[in-house]
Amino acid sequence: xxxxxxxxxxxxxxxxxxxxxxxxxxxxxxxxxxxxxxxxxxxxxxxxxxxxxxxxxxxxxxxxxxxxxxxxxxxxxxxxxxxxxxxxxxxxxxxxxxxxxxxxxxxxxxxxxxxxxxxxxxxxxxxxxxxxxxxxxxxxxxxxxxxxxxxxxxxx
Amino acid sequence: xxxxxxxxxxxxxxxxxxxxxxxxxxxxxxxxxxxxxxxxxxxxxxxxxxxxxxxxxxxxxxxxxxxxxxxxxxxxxxxxxxxxxxxxxxxxxxxxxxxxxxxxxxxxxxxxxxxxxxxxxxxxxxxxxxxxxxxxxxxxxxxxxxxxxxxxxxxxxxxxxxxxxxxxxxxxxxxxxxxxxxxxxxxxxxxxxxxxxxxxxxxxxxxxxxxxxxxxxxxxxxxxxxxxxxxxxxxxxxxxxxxxxxxxxxxxxxxxxxxxxxxxxxxxxxxxxxxxxxxxxxxxxxxxxxxxxxxxxxxxxxxxxxxxxxxxxxxxxxxxxxxxxxxxxxxxxxxxxxxxxxxxxxxxxxxxxxxxxxx
Numbered sequence: 001x002x003x004x005x006x007x008x009x010x011x012x013x014x015x016x017x018x019x020x021x022x023x024x025x026x027x028x029x030x031x032x033x034x035x036x037x038x039x040x041x042x043x044x045x046x047x048x049x050x051x052x053x054x055x056x057x058x059x060x061x062x063x064x065x066x067x068x069x070x071x072x073x074x075x076x077x078x079x080x081x082x083x084x085x086x087x088x089x090x091x092x093x094x095x096x097x098x099x100x101x102x103x104x105x106x107x108x109x110x111x112x113x114x115x116x117x118x119x120x121x122x123x124x125x126x127x128x129x130x131x132x133x134x135x136x137x138x139x140x141x142x143x144x145x146x147x148x149x150x151x152x153x154x155x156x
Numbered sequence: 157x158x159x160x161x162x163x164x165x166x167x168x169x170x171x172x173x174x175x176x177x178x179x180x181x182x183x184x185x186x187x188x189x190x191x192x193x194x195x196x197x198x199x200x201x202x203x204x205x206x207x208x209x210x211x212x213x214x215x216x217x218x219x220x221x222x223x224x225x226x227x228x229x230x231x232x233x234x235x236x237x238x239x240x241x242x243x244x245x246x247x248x249x250x251x252x253x254x255x256x257x258x259x260x261x262x263x264x265x266x267x268x269x270x271x272x273x274x275x276x277x278x279x280x281x282x283x284x285x286x287x288x289x290x291x292x293x294x295x296x297x298x299x300x301x302x303x304x305x306x307x308x309x310x311x312x313x314x315x316x317x318x319x320x321x322x323x324x325x326x327x328x329x330x331x332x333x334x335x336x337x338x339x340x341x342x343x344x345x346x347x348x349x350x351x352x353x354x355x356x357x358x359x360x361x362x363x364x365x366x367x368x369x370x371x372x373x374x375x376x377x378x379x380x381x382x383x384x385x386x387x388x389x390x391x392x393x394x395x396x397x398x399x400x401x402x403x404x405x406x407x408x409x410x411x412x413x414x415x416x417x418x419x420x421x422x423x424x425x426x427x428x429x430x431x432x433x434x435x436x437x438x439x440x441x442x443x444x445x446x447x448x449x450x451x452x453x454x455x456x457x458x459x460x461x462x463x464x465x466x467x468x469x470x471x472x473x474x475x476x477x478x479x480x481x482x483x484x485x486x487x488x489x490x491x492x493x494x495x496x497x498x499x500x501x502x503x504x505x506x507x508x509x510x511x512x513x514x515x
Contacts, residue, residue, distance in 0.1 A: 006342040019286045031297040056212040
């Protein structure tokens, strides 16, 4: 009989366990490396802005003044481009998919206090270094000018 | 002589979630003319090349279509790599072949489910999609995404697929082959299914050649043509035969797709046994200059990628000829003179991807 090919399979399906998960009581286990959504560790982030530059959809905004890192999750396409380009590896890809929502909101993350202090100290050190370099440069210029004046005065 | 009436079909229709609209001119129950109209979801993806970096464009190309995502990304990367004279590593070629065949399997199994749904065999539809889930799980483990893979990049792959993971796919493929055999037997031997497929939408080999069809639709009419035989990626190292059917009807197209799934499994097995070790990415320097046309066999048929670059970050032009676009004239041809009840089957038979065609 040709038309009973599928009966065995149909009966098997009737008496076997469902192929689907009993969500939300059973949660799905994602394989390693699933691209769910982007997370940022604000203890490590240095607000360099590379992720903002590299994001193909422009979903990430880095505000250095307000010291915040923001992502518009509904614009993010989960391509993992920002994670691959992060120099401090503060960005990571969480396995859980992006939560749905009624509005296209923006998720703003503040830099942690500890990291703020670290960045402030770094900025201060950099400023001091720059000031020192500037002072050294000026001193050098002055010396050069004096030498030039002396040099110009000699032959005359 | 009865009077004629016009029945609109789509763009929202239960049989396929694709935005195609057809004006079916009916004489009693018989379709005498079908006028297709598309253009409901045009997104202007091709013009984005002038605004996106040529590397960022990979993400856009991948999103032209959800089902043949890998094929589109591959076509774009291949064209740009030819322009820039980049030779990807052998491992990349093999991994791309494996992923391409996995995505072909998932597309064809999806099509079989849609076909079963179109002729009203719900149980078969659910069973094929249950099997498809295993293919999606493999793709997710390998690439990190179930449908949009984001693994391709100009110059190679963005992440390696480890050898032990590839080995772990082999038993899953055996399972899929065993389970699919039951479904394929039902598709090809069941008398109820055959009564809906045999003799529906007959196109002779001469007709499909004249209408410019491609893919399984072309091979279902007995024409032996498959762009994989051009030997891109690792296909030139892999031994496979082009599957054709001389039935020239919807049954023949089903036959070709069903056996192509089994063939994909064989190709993946071959590729896994041959995959060499090495890097998956070669460095890319500079910007592309020149033009190239790539032809490749996507699950739905032959796609053409034309890319023109002018030596800057942004490309000048990208053009995609999708397989569905080539098959629409044949669809209107088969719809003429068919029964109203066969319209869904004939439309599903070309495996339409309208969003892909409009871009």
